[in-house]
Amino acid sequence: MNLEDIARRAGVSRSTVSRVVNGDARVSDEVRRRVQAVIREHGYHPNAAARSLASRRTRIFGLLIPRAVGSVFSDPFFPRLIEGAVGACNEADHNLMLLMDTTEDQRNIERLYQRVIRGRHLDGIVIASSVVDDPVVARLCEDDFPFVLVGRHPHHPEISFVDVNNREAARQAVAHLLQHGRRRIATICGPANVIPAIDRYGGYVSALLDAGLMPDQNLVRHSDFTSSGGYRAMRSxxxxxxxxxxxxxxxxxxxxxxxxxxxxxxxxEDVAVIGFDGLEEGESTTPPLSTVFQDTRALGREAVRALLDITQRSRKGGGVRRLLTARLLLRRSCGCAQQPQKSPGGTSSRDSP
Known part of the structure; x- marks a missing residue:
């Protein structure tokens, strides 16, 4: 079956069928439903190469995780992010290309650009775990290539992003420890150049200053977002x-x-602990871990949806700034005595002003 066959059965022109297949908005809802019903009935699948030529789109998004491959699958954050991104791509009839490479080496960046982005093998790209002055972000801006960050950019607020309010969520977590009467509150930060880590440290400092306490650098450690790194930092x-x-x-x-x-x-009793992520594994630690819950799967979903918004509506250079909710998930490790709370199943989002 081809487009002409579908057009004849649906009682429309071939060009109308082509618009429906390629997601063109210039089709009425009634006609779109009629064409889609014929497509479903006959199991039609458009030729991907011909479709790309006609629409000038590949219907492929990239998800760039600027980390070594081994560390991606050992960190629970990234599989959940990938799951959310894949789900949103499936809903939009797009494919997801997973790109894992460290961006600190200029040669890696050049290979990525020549192999994938300059060749326009993608319609757009989501960048996870962005760092300050990430050279990939600068190159994407120069080439006017559609992209969305998972995490805000501190120097360029016009760049599209999906995030939680890391600073405010961290401030609330530390304020909660202060309410328990804790006064020598330490923090184990992420890498000093990773934007969420910077924001969460800022929230830690804000909570202490609000309580009239001066931050003590003896109580601050930077780590690499791993369990072993947290272990070493805590010992020190x-x-x-x-x-x-x-x-x-x-x-x-x-x-x-x-x-x-x-x-x-x-x-x-001796040292209270609060984390940040809301991973399900925290329910079974001893004691159960109090944490800030962020829906990592929703971050992946919303990043893809924001990228769709940019590519389909030609919103380039910014304008899509979406904040997801984050909240305290209080269990035993902070000193709360109530029954452990289950990790929430979802979260809401809003476009930031």
Whole structure:
């Protein structure tokens, strides 16, 4: 079956069928439903190459994770992000190309550009875990190539992004520890050049200053978002006698809990702990981990939807700035006595002003 056959059965022109197949908005809802019913009835699948030539679109999005391949699948954040992005692509009849490469090496960037982006093998790209002054972002802006960041850009607010309010969520987490009477609150941050880590550290500092406490650099450690990194950071903090620790992600908090347990310190009696992510694994730690819940799958979904908004409506250079909700998920590790809360199943989002 071809477009002419579908057009004849639906009682429309071939060009109308082509518009429906390519997602063109210049078709009435009634005609679109009629054409789609014929397509479903006869199991028609358009030729991908011909479709791309006609529409000048590949219907392929890229998801760039600027990390080494091994670290991507050992970090629970990225599989969940990928799952959400794939789901949104499937809903939109797009494919997702997964790109994993470190962007610190200029040769890697050049290979990526020549192989994929300059060749226009993609309609757009989502960048996860962006760092300050990421050279890939600069190149994409120069080439006017559609892209969306997972995480805001600190220097260019016009760049499209999907994020949670990391600073405010971290401030609330540390303020909660202060409400428990903790005063020597440490933090285990992520890498110093990663934007969410910077924002979460900013929220930590804001909460202390609001309480009239000066941040103590002896209580600050940077780590690599891994459980082993959190473990090492917690061990190095212990000589400074913290009574609580806010970790910038859940895997580092898991490592911190392990370090406290091995040294005979009780959580939360001796050292309270709060993480950030809301990973399901936190429900089964000892004690269950209090954390800031962010729906990582929703971040992936909303990033793809924002990219669709840009590519389909020709909104280039910005204008899509979407914030998802984040909230405290209080369990035993912070000192709360209520029953452990289950991780929420979803989250809402809004376009930021």
């Amino acid at each position: 903090l212990l000589p400074h006698h913290p009574d609580a620790v806010f970790c910038a992600n859940d895997p580092m908090a898991f490592g911190a809990l392990r370090a406290l347990h091995e040294t005979g310190l009780r959580t939360p």
